[in-house]
Amino acid sequence: MPTHHPAETLLIEGPDATAFAHAQFSSAVSSLATGQWQFSAWLDPQGRVRALFQLARLADERYLLLLRGGIATTLADALRRFVFRSKLGVTALPPRMLATGPALPLHTVVDDGEAVSLGCDTHSLRIIASAVGDDAWRLPQLRAGWPWLPTPLLGELLPSALSLQRLHAVAVDKGCYPGQEIVARLHFRGGHKRHLHCVRLSQAASAGDTLRRDGRDVGCVLDVVTTGDGIEALVVLSDDVAAQATTGHAQTFDDDLAIEILASWPA
Structure with a gap:
C-alpha cells in the first residue's frame, strides 16, 4: 500500500492576518487576492527554509496554509511566538488527506464547504476530510519542480536551492521579513x-x-x-x-x- 501525504494545514485569521503573514513570510502576501493561492515560505534568520507551503486566501482576513512537508501543530506553535499584540489567531487544523481533482486554473481556490481545492492548471489539489486520499497529483507536481520538504531537510536549504524565486515564493522587492537579507544577497550577487x-x-x-x-x-x-x-x-x-x-x-x-x-x- 502506498503511503499518501497527509494534508497538514493551519489557519491564520483576524484583522491583522494580512500584515502578520506579509511580515513573516517570504512571498508578496499583501498582493494575494481572495480566492487565490501562492507559494510561500517561512525562513529562519539565516535564510533557510523552515516551512514551505501553499498559502490560500479564503477570505479578506482568513488564510489557509497547506504545508509541503512538516507538521501543522509544530509550525503553529512557532508562529504564535511572533504574534505579540496583533489581532489574529493561528490554529492548526485536524489532519486531513490530499486527493487529485479536476483541472482548475493555476492559483485559483475553490472552497465548497466539503473540500478546499487549489488549482494547479492540469489538475487540482483537494484537501478533504476523508480517510482516503490519493497521490496522482504528485507526479505532475514533481515534474513541474514544485518541491516537497521531507522532515530531515526542514531548516536546511536556502530558497535558491529550491527554485523558490521561480515559483514567486520569495520576493526581493518587499519590506523586511526573516531571512530577507540572505534572499536579496543571493538574488543580486549570486553565489549559491x-x-x-x-x-x-x-x-x-x-x-x-x-x-x-x-x-x-x-x-x-x-x-x-x-x-x-x-x-x-x-x-x-x-x-x-x-x-x-x-x-x-x-x-x-x-x-x-x-x-x-x-x-x-x-x-
Whole structure:
C-alpha cells in the first residue's frame, strides 16, 4: 500500500492576518487576492527554509496554509511566538488527506464547504476530510519542480536551492521579513552552488536521503515517485555535479545510485 501525504494545514485569521503573514513570510502576501493561492515560505534568520507551503486566501482576513512537508501543530506553535499584540489567531487544523481533482486554473481556490481545492492548471489539489486520499497529483507536481520538504531537510536549504524565486515564493522587492537579507544577497550577487533538478533514478531512494560521491555530500532527495517508466525524483544537486550530468550520461553516486537529469531550474 502506498503511503499518501497527509494534508497538514493551519489557519491564520483576524484583522491583522494580512500584515502578520506579509511580515513573516517570504512571498508578496499583501498582493494575494481572495480566492487565490501562492507559494510561500517561512525562513529562519539565516535564510533557510523552515516551512514551505501553499498559502490560500479564503477570505479578506482568513488564510489557509497547506504545508509541503512538516507538521501543522509544530509550525503553529512557532508562529504564535511572533504574534505579540496583533489581532489574529493561528490554529492548526485536524489532519486531513490530499486527493487529485479536476483541472482548475493555476492559483485559483475553490472552497465548497466539503473540500478546499487549489488549482494547479492540469489538475487540482483537494484537501478533504476523508480517510482516503490519493497521490496522482504528485507526479505532475514533481515534474513541474514544485518541491516537497521531507522532515530531515526542514531548516536546511536556502530558497535558491529550491527554485523558490521561480515559483514567486520569495520576493526581493518587499519590506523586511526573516531571512530577507540572505534572499536579496543571493538574488543580486549570486553565489549559491546548489539547485533543483528532476531526475530519473536507477534504483529506489527515499525522500530526505543525502546524495554522496566519493564520500562527499553533493545533494539531497526531496521527493520520489515510481512510474511505469521507472523512478523519478526531485533532487538538489551541487552545480559541479549537475554540470557533469548534462552531457547526457547518467552520473553515478555512492551506493551505486545513478541519476539522469530530466529537467533543471534556476534559483
